[in-house]
Each structure stands twice: as C-alpha cells, then as structure tokens.
Amino acid sequence: MKLWKKLALGSVVALSAISLTACGKSSNSNESKSSDKQLTLWVDTARVSWYKGVVKDFEKEHPNIKVKVTQNPNGSANAKTDVGKDPSKAADVFGVPNDQLGQMADSGYINPLSPSDTKEIKKNSVPEAYKGAEWKGKLYAYPYAEQAQTVYYDKSKLSPEDVKSWKTMTSKGVVATDFTNAYVMWPVMFSAGTKLFGDSGEEVKGSTFDSQNGVNAMKWYAEQKNNKGVMQTSNALNQLKKGHAQAILDGPWNAANIKKILGKNLGVAPYPTIELGGKTAQMEAFLGIECFAVNSHTSNAKNAAILAKYLSNKENQLIVHKNAGEIPVNKAAQNTTEVKNDPVAKAVIQMAQPGYSVLQPKLPQMSIFWNDSAPLISGAYDGKIKPSQYKTKLAKLQKSISKKE
Numbered sequence: 001m002k003l004w005k006k007l008a009l010g011s012v013v014a015l016s017a018i019s020l021t022a023c024g025k026s027s028n029s030n031e032s033k034s035s036d037k038q039l040t041l042w043v044d045t046a047r048v049s050w051y052k053g054v055v056k057d058f059e060k061e062h063p064n065i066k067v068k069v070t071q072n073p074n075g076s077a078n079a080k081t082d083v084g085k086d087p088s089k090a091a092d093v094f095g096v097p098n099d100q101l102g103q104m105a106d107s108g109y110i111n112p113l114s115p116s117d118t119k120e121i122k123k124n125s126v127p128e129a130y131k132g133a134e135w136k137g138k139l140y141a142y143p144y145a146e147q148a149q150t151v152y153y154d155k156s157k158l159s160p161e162d163v164k165s166w167k168t169m170t171s172k173g174v175v176a177t178d179f180t181n182a183y184v185m186w187p188v189m190f191s192a193g194t195k196l197f198g199d200s201g202e203e204v205k206g207s208t209f210d211s212q213n214g215v216n217a218m219k220w221y222a223e224q225k226n227n228k229g230v231m232q233t234s235n236a237l238n239q240l241k242k243g244h245a246q247a248i249l250d251g252p253w254n255a256a257n258i259k260k261i262l263g264k265n266l267g268v269a270p271y272p273t274i275e276l277g278g279k280t281a282q283m284e285a286f287l288g289i290e291c292f293a294v295n296s297h298t299s300n301a302k303n304a305a306i307l308a309k310y311l312s313n314k315e316n317q318l319i320v321h322k323n324a325g326e327i328p329v330n331k332a333a334q335n336t337t338e339v340k341n342d343p344v345a346k347a348v349i350q351m352a353q354p355g356y357s358v359l360q361p362k363l364p365q366m367s368i369f370w371n372d373s374a375p376l377i378s379g380a381y382d383g384k385i386k387p388s389q390y391k392t393k394l395a396k397l398q399k400s401i402s403k404k405e
Helices: 045-061 076-085 098-106 115-124 127-133 166-172 212-224 236-242 252-265 301-311 314-324 343-351 366-382 387-400
Strands: 039-043 067-071 093-097 142-147 150-154 175-177 230-232 247-250 266-269 273-276 279-282 285-294 357-359
Touching (some): 039 076, 039 301, 045 067, 045 314, 076 093, 076 098, 093 301, 098 127, 098 366, 115 127, 115 142, 127 142, 127 357, 142 301, 142 314, 150 252, 150 343, 166 273, 212 273, 212 387, 236 247, 236 252, 247 252, 252 266, 252 343, 266 343, 285 301, 366 387
Parallel strands (some): 039 067, 039 093, 175 247, 285 357
Antiparallel strands (some): 093 285, 142 285, 150 247, 150 266, 273 279
16 A cells, blocks of 8 residues: 655756667667666565566676665655655666656656657556656656556355445445545545546646535445444454455455455456435545666666666566556557456556546645545544534645645
8 A cells, every 4th residue: 555755955967858768778879878877666575576677687788887786765656755855866767656746747757758758658568557657748757557446355154246246245244444644545535526636637727625525435434434344454454364354445466365365266356336315326546656777876877778778678566566566558458468467457457547547646645635534534524524524624624735836
C-alpha cells in the first residue's frame, strides 16, 4: 500500500534534449564512454537482491556503464522526501510512485524525458500508464507497473457472485478493511460522484466533494460501523489468516502473502457495487503507476536515462511481475500468457479501466490531502464526526487543498 508524503527543493540539469534510441548492446552510440562515476540505483529493500541480477544483465549489454544497486533509504513511497534531503547525494535513478511526480518536477528533482523515449512509452504502454507519468504535458518518468486494490476472498466461503455486491458480500461473510486509510477508502467519494482536482487530477480548484454527493459518501462510511459484515482493522491480512474475515481489499503488492494464506481457495475479483444516496454505483479505487525516474542532479544523465529505460522495458516488467506481483503496463507484457493467466493481474487490469478507478493526482497539494482526508473518513465511520458536521468538514478539506502552493 502506498501513502505518499511530500517535500520540496530545486535544481536543474537539462535532460529533455537527450534523444535515446532503444536499449541495445554495447554498440549503443548514445552511451557516454565515461565510466569514472558509477551510477546508483535505488529500489525497495525486498527487491535489491533480484534487481542486482537485472543490473548484471544490463552491464553485459552496456559495458561502459556500471551500476550499484542499493535500497531506497525509506522506500520508494518516500522517494521525494529522500531525494529532497540532498538531491546531489541521491541515487541517479530511483523508483517512485506517480503521485509524487508533480512536486518533484516543480521542485527540479527530475526533468522531462527525451522526445524519443516519450514517443516510445506512449506507443508501447497502456494509456493510464502514460497519463500517470505525465505532468503539465510532458513525461517525467518511465512507468513500469500499475497498482489498484481488488477484492481477495476465500472461495470456500464466498462465491464469485457474492463478491459482486458489497451488500451481498458483507451479508454472507466478513470484509476486513481500514477506515483510517484514505488510500483505501477515499475512492468511495468517486463512486458517489465527486472529483478530486477535477477530471484531469491537475486542477487545483477542481474538487467537488463539498457537495451532497460528498455527504452521501460520508453517510456510507458511517453506515459501515453497524454493518456486521465489515471489520475495521489496520491488519486485514492477519484477520484473513486467522479466519476472522473471508474477504479483504488489498493490492498486488500483497498477492503472494494472500496466496499463501488462502492456497487453492484464493479468489480475486474487481471491486463490488455499493449503494450510495439510494443508487447503485461501482466501488472505485485509486490507480497508482510505479515508475523509475532520473535524478536531475546526476552527472551522467545519458547513461542514467538508458538505465531507467532498460529497467522499465517489457522484459523487466515481466521480471517485476514474477518477483513482486506487480502488473506490467507494457501492452505486449500484459498480453503474455503469464500475465493473462494471473487472476490478480486480470482483476487489477480491469480495475485500471475508467469507471473502476481514478488515477492518483500528482499535484503538490496531495500531501495536504493525504494528511487531512484520513481523519475525515475515520471520523465519519466511528461517529466522532456527526452528520450535521459532514458538509462543514468537507468544505474545510476542499478549501485547504484548493490553495496554490
């Protein structure tokens, strides 16, 4: 699960003028022949071991480029914070979720990709991946995976038909989830018909949850407190393991653990429908795009871009899928047998479609949103925020995220 915090600092190194061809063998004329500085790659701790294998293959193809793989100090979810502490000492290439790209770009931590790489990514990636890495009309990172939560359930307790409706699912079993987590629960607001930073996710004054639709979502949160089929927990995985819950809302990052728990009874499905304001709506999720970005302070932008492009190619997206369960965004990778036969990938790919999820906005104001929206949701759920206060609280949050940074 990814909840992102934001910081700021600035710098510039022109990368947009660099034109790179597809990563090839050592004859690649775009490589810098200078090997006086080893590139550094930041990845999440659990991925360091197998990314070393990926890098080893990369160095065989590009003998002029040496790479050191190390863990991101505080995980890719905190890339902006870690890079912002001192960009000149941060990794040349690092993993980063798409919702941080806006502030990182505005702060000068990253530069736009070359026109050739931009064109290639647009051609080979699913549309939501390209959009996720785009900021103010330019591409700022190399997308390699998409994330959206789905329903994981025990097939011995619930049927595929049961999990199509929140009402049915929670009447026949228990769903464990977290109403203190805005990443998990805010998208009910989208199901209710509200917007976060407009249709594009980049309109500072485009939010519309200070409305009756927003109030309807708050009422839904409150109703779940008395729903016997809903369990509030910060560790849904553990509740599933103990058998206290028959379904959970989780992402592909936990798929391997869930498979171990449920074994042959593993069921995966897109989100169900829910009842809001007297109407049936599709329950939605946040869609996140995982990317590799190039530090604008790198002393070797050419080689860093070649590395980032290599790490996000079709073959390596499939390696990430195999080792970490992430869902590729490369069109050809999604069409491989291994991905098409993966029930988790199938559910996530469906959740990535319009009407099932909303791309995480990239505005710097998201830092305020993450901090202030969670107490609003949990307050409605546990009754600390009364119905008469819903509109006022929603208006306060909307105002706080509608200010220019």
